[in-house]
Amino acid sequence: MDLQSLLSLSARSDSSLTQADSGKKAVTTTDQLAKLxxxxxxxxxxxxxxxxSTATSLSTLGRYKAALAALGTSSGALAKLGGxxxxxxxxxxxxxxxxxxxxAMAGARQSAGAGAGADLGTSNLLSDLRRALATTPRVGSTSLRSLGLATQADGSLKLDAKVLKSALASASADGASVLSQLGATVGKAVDAGLSGTGRLSSAMSSLDGRLAALKKQENALLAAAEKMAVAPTDPSSAAVAKALQQAYQTGQ
Incomplete structure (x- = not known):
């Protein structure tokens, strides 16, 4: 909320500030505040x-980050497969x-609008993941498709367990080699997405800072109200404007 918005509220105030008892409890609710x-x-x-709103966005990005971390772990497990x-x-x-x-794919879609306008790099990451699936080389006659792994129209993966079981029964070493390459490639893409200097981390850090600043603004508004509650207050619109201005400046 900018200063002009805060000051405009004072212009619409009904100048109903009242002096409260000096023993009044701290002002913590909207009803208490409205009386002042x-x-x-x-x-x-x-x-x-x-x-x-900011906390919701931060939570959404947090879930996406956790999904990427889980994908990094399972990619690492694939990369370790061998003969x-x-x-x-x-x-x-x-x-x-x-x-x-x-x-992770679902988390990427959900996080698209949660970055407060920031470019989270999800498009690049999703492209890298799709590229890893499309370019994983065959080993002998074994490919991702022959292992029962297919990409759906929405970008998600579907695994045919029966096809996989049959393929592994005849060429488990080749299957392990193909999947190991897939795991290594996807793992690199995920590591880049989770980098501490990456766009996702930057967006989350920005939202953390915004949330802290908003909480500080709220506390400043409550502090201004408590001062009104325990001391004589000029119930003029100018007095309200001054209190709002001080609260806003403290919250920066």
Missing amino acids: SPALAKARDRVVAQEQ ASSAASIQSALQTFVADYNA
């Missing part, structure tokens, strides 16, 4: 609404990878 100043109450409501890996361990690793990949 409708302008301050409206200002606080708007700041709280922005806090909630000595059992068919059961290969199947388990691939099933986990598919679930984590699909969760």
Whole structure:
């Protein structure tokens, strides 16, 4: 909320500030605040609404980051597969990878509008993931498709467990090699997305700072109201404007 918005609230105030008992409890609710100043109450409501919106965006990005971390882990498990890996361990690793990949894809879509206008780099990451699936080379006659792995229209993966079981029964070492290459490539893409200097981390840091600033603004508004509650206050619009201005400046 900018200063002009705060001051405009004072112009619409009904100048209903009243002197409260010096033993009055701290002003913490909108109802309490409204009794002192409708302008301050409206200002606080708007700041709280922005806090909630920012917290929701931060939570969405947090879930996306967790989904990427899980995909990084399951990609690492695929990358470690080798000729000595059992068919059961290969199947388990691939099933986990598919679930984590699909969760990360869903998280990327949900986070698209949660970055407060920031470019999270999700488009580049999704392109890298799709490229990894499309360019993973065959080993012998074994490919991702022959292992039962297919990309759906929405970009998610689908695994045919029966096809996978049949392929591993005849060429488990080749299957492990193909999946190991896939895991290594996807893992690199995920690591770049999770980098501390990456766009996702920067967006989350920015939202953290915004949330802290909004909380500071809210506390400043409440502090201004408490001063009105325990001391004589000029119930003029100018007095409300001054209190709002001081609260806004403290919240920066």
